[in-house]
Amino acid sequence: MYTPQDDTALLVEALHAAAIAPGGRVLDIGTGTGALAIAAIRAGAAEVTGVDVSRRAVWTARVNAALQRVPLRVRFGNALDVVAKGESFDLVLSNPPYVPAASTCAAKGPARAWDAGLDGRQLLDPLCARIHDLLVPGGVLLMVHSALCGVDATLQRLRDCGLKASVVQRRWVPFGPVMHGRIGFLEQHGLIESGQRHEELVVIRGDRPERPQGDGGAERAGAR
Known part of the structure; x- marks a missing residue:
């Protein structure tokens, strides 16, 4: 299970900066300890669902929600599978696994919280799609x-799916410890410079338009 770190804190900052209207429905993909989901409730969300592939994470999030006395619903499984078909949300939060890994096999144990294939996009790309x-x-x-694992790639995939996308936090x-443990692999594959011991974290915001592109033009044509 992933212990909240700098990326979680940065995403919480972005959540508050976004000033999402209170009363909305929120989905937290890869909820872990439930830190982001609980932050969303504190920010005024009316209904929050956390989803995680780790049973231990699910139970931890439920315990943390009970201790904080907040109404968090936590479900076990892959969010892209367990969320009911047709169910949609006002806000989706995600701190997915994104660390490049030497193996393309599915991660096991604690590594499921961070390992994401050779380029770090094993879960990012399906989520964007x-x-x-x-x-x-x-x-x-x-x-x-x-x-x-590629900021431009994420922005482009979100835009290809019809979202407006931009970086809002860096x-x-x-x-x-995880990154230090694979410095040789990262250098060998050109993912970091020799001697590099820092990484840049980014928060990407994607907005689904209120209406499909072109609707405004059709309305104006009809008005004439």
């Missing part, structure tokens, strides 16, 4: 990941 349908018109995605942080 599905996020449009998880948001209501006017809904917002806030997602954090390392610049090592922060350089020192490598933690």
Whole structure:
């Protein structure tokens, strides 16, 4: 299970800066300890669902919600599978696994919280491809990941799916134990410079338009 660190804190800052209207429905993908989901409740969300593939994380989030006395619903499984078809949200939060890993096999144990394939995009790309349908018109995605796995790639995939996308938060942080443990791999694959011991974290915001592109023009044509 992933212990909240700099990326979680940065995403919480972005959540508050976004000033999401209170009373909305929120989905927290990869909820872990439930820190982001609880922050969303504190920010005024009416209904928050956290989803995680780790049973230990699910129970930890439930315990933390009970201790904080907040109404958090936590579900076990892959969020892209367990969220009911047709269910959509005003805000989706995600701190997904994004650390490049030497193995392309599915991560096991604690590594599921960070390992994400050779380029770090094993879970980012499927999430980007599905996020449009998880948001209501006017809904917002806030997602954090390392610049090592490609900021432009995330922005482009979100835009390809019809979202407006931009970087809203950036922060350089020192490598933690996981990154230190694979410096050789990262250097060998050109993901970091020789001697680099910091990475840049980014929070990307994606906005689903209120209406499909072109609707405004059609309305204006009809008015004439």
